[in-house]
Amino acid sequence: MEKHITLAQLKEVAQEAYNQFKSNTDGKNADYIPYLANIDKNLFGISICLLNGQTVEIGDTEYRFGIESVSKVHTAILVLRQYGAQKLLDMIGADATGLPFNSIIAILLENDHPSTPLVNAGAITACSMVQPVGDAKKKWDAIVSNITDLCGSAPQLIDELYKSESATNFNNRSIAWLLKNYNRIYDDPDMSLDLYTRQCSLGITAKQLSVAAATVANKGVNPVTKKEVFEADLSPKITSLISTVGFYEHTGDWLYTSGIPAKTGVGGGVMGVLPGQFGISAFAPPLDGSGNSVKAQLAIKYIMNKLGLNVFGGDHAVFG
Numbered sequence: 001m002e003k004h005i006t007l008a009q010l011k012e013v014a015q016e017a018y019n020q021f022k023s024n025t026d027g028k029n030a031d032y033i034p035y036l037a038n039i040d041k042n043l044f045g046i047s048i049c050l051l052n053g054q055t056v057e058i059g060d061t062e063y064r065f066g067i068e069s070v071s072k073v074h075t076a077i078l079v080l081r082q083y084g085a086q087k088l089l090d091m092i093g094a095d096a097t098g099l100p101f102n103s104i105i106a107i108l109l110e111n112d113h114p115s116t117p118l119v120n121a122g123a124i125t126a127c128s129m130v131q132p133v134g135d136a137k138k139k140w141d142a143i144v145s146n147i148t149d150l151c152g153s154a155p156q157l158i159d160e161l162y163k164s165e166s167a168t169n170f171n172n173r174s175i176a177w178l179l180k181n182y183n184r185i186y187d188d189p190d191m192s193l194d195l196y197t198r199q200c201s202l203g204i205t206a207k208q209l210s211v212a213a214a215t216v217a218n219k220g221v222n223p224v225t226k227k228e229v230f231e232a233d234l235s236p237k238i239t240s241l242i243s244t245v246g247f248y249e250h251t252g253d254w255l256y257t258s259g260i261p262a263k264t265g266v267g268g269g270v271m272g273v274l275p276g277q278f279g280i281s282a283f284a285p286p287l288d289g290s291g292n293s294v295k296a297q298l299a300i301k302y303i304m305n306k307l308g309l310n311v312f313g314g315d316h317a318v319f320g
Ligand SMILES: NC(=O)CC[C@H](N)C(=O)O
Pocket: 068, 069, 070, 101, 102, 120, 165, 172, 197, 200, 264, 265, 266, 267, 291
C-alpha cells in the first residue's frame, strides 16, 4: 500500500524524536579510543534524505564526528564496485557473526572466511582488497573518493582520532595477522589495517551519512548530486549486508523493533536505509554496551514507528 507523508509531517516526527530524547543521559562515550571519550556527549543530530534530494535536518547535523564502523558499509560498496557481488561473497562472506564487532573468536569459529565486511575482520579484509592492490596511496584515494561520491561531499580526516586509534588498536592488529594466517588478507596486513584505521578516523556529518544511506536506498544514484555511484543491482546486496549485522550481536533486536536496516559506529553515528524510500542518519556519542549510540537508536526507532514504516511491512511511503 502507498502511504502519503508530507514533508511537514516528516519534519514534525523528526522534531518530536529530537525533543523526546535530547535530554536522555543513558550510555557513555567510547573510551577505548581516547579521542572519542572527550567528545561532547550532548551532541545530537537527526538527518533524513529523501530520494528527490530533499533533506530534513534537526540538531547537530553539520558536526563532524568519527565515522568509525559506518565506513565499513562504504568500503564494502567500493569492493562490490571493484569485484562484484560473487567475489565479495567468496573472498569475505555475507553472514552474521552474532558476536561483538571486534571479535577474534568469530574468526576462529569461521576460519574459512571473515564472515562479513561489516565487522572489523571483514572490513580489514575489504581494505586489503581495495584496488590497486599494493599501492597504499591509490587505495586510500579510492576509499575517500568512494565515500565522497556516496555522501555527495568529502569527508575529512580527524588527525587526532587517527593518531589516537593507531596508538591503541592492538586488538585489530591481532585480527589483521590472524586473517593473514587464514589467507584472508589480500594485501600487506599492516597496510590493510592502517587503511581501515584511517577510514574509521574520517570525520563525517549526520547529513552526509543520510545522503549516503539515500544513495543506497536510491539504487546507487546519489539523490543530491544525481551521480550514479554504483550499479543498481548492488543495492539489495548492500542492504542485505547491513540488515544482517548492522548492530552486531543485537541486529535481530534492532530490526525487530525499528524495522529499518542500519549500521552503527562507535563515534555515535547510525545510518539507516529504507529501500526506495529514504536514507536516515542520527548521531549522538553515548553508546550502549555493544557500541551502538543510545539516542540515535531511540530517535530512528521513534521515527520509523511513528511513521508506520517498516522494511518488512509492505507499505511504501510517498513523500510530498
Ligand atoms: N564499532 C566500531 O565503530 C568500531 C570501529 C573502531 N575503529 C574499531 O575498530 O574498533
